Amino acid sequence: MSSATPPGSAAPPDPGTPPASGTASPVAAFAALADETRWAVLQALADAGPGSAAGAGAPGGGADAGTSAAGLTASALADRLPVTRQAIAKHLAVLEAAGLVESRIVGRERRYRALGAELTALGRRLERIGDAWEARLGRIAAIAKELERG
Amino acid sequence: MSSATPPGSAAPPDPGTPPASGTASPVAAFAALADETRWAVLQALADAGPGSAAGAGAPGGGADAGTSAAGLTASALADRLPVTRQAIAKHLAVLEAAGLVESRIVGRERRYRALGAELTALGRRLERIGDAWEARLGRIAAIAKELERG
């Protein structure tokens, strides 16, 4: 009971842990990744490129040129996805709480961008846990073989 | 809309895909990993070692010696965790559907074991997606800089 310690169940009161930056809890991140709509949001954020930023609408002019790599707003995402802006906002809140997304207030709008590094870190953690399990299984098999041989 | 393709949303009818083996859908796996009790189950399965297999009970004799690395039953897990056997059974069903756990019927009992390799594969996939996002962000930043200079 010491190798893989993913959840915060056995964690101490956690007193001196300011909201440093990244992942809150792995399970929260998994819960955030457990929804297809949320994946769609993440993917839309991930391939949000310059030129297709604000998308349709913006009749006045080009407007958001310049800081093109700043991400998308909830409304822009709602334009791309078949759900309400409010639903998107909730999803973005979940994703941000899980540390998978970051938000910046620009003018009167809030731009979100995906944090791929957090995803990568989470993946690496999963990888390590899986490897630990496999290793333990191997060890058990070895012991069993040993016992069999006498 | 071509780099990372985690969910099965945009997937074709998927006609000729027999239940090859492992992971059904990544989102299913994440949903499976999004519960603390399920993590506890996985961990209990992961460090299920010889000697502590059937746990307390078994008054008759040693019984399950031999195939000690075969995994734990739902009842044994229910003995270790503060939930009902039925709850454990449901969790195991979810985990098995997600491809994170495997079951073997021995006598009248069903033994489960954790599939660490699947976890590892899932982690690797996450890692790749995160890296792809980061790469795309870098490319966007480069383009923005180019535009600024031009």
Place this chain on the structure above:
DNA sequence: CGAATGTGCAACCGTTGGGTTGCACTGACC
């Protein structure tokens, strides 16, 4: 055979969660 252990299915309950609608508010633009 009878008793015990283990499993599986089904009903049920409380809570969470995705999604919508509606409204109030604030910052930008004419």
Place this chain on the structure above:
DNA sequence: GGTCAGTGCAACCCAACGGTTGCACATTCG
């Protein structure tokens, strides 16, 4: 200053989920 786009909060609905209880079925052991 008035209007318009964009956000935020709150209420509400319905489906899914975690969990329990209860019972019926199989299988092993005395």
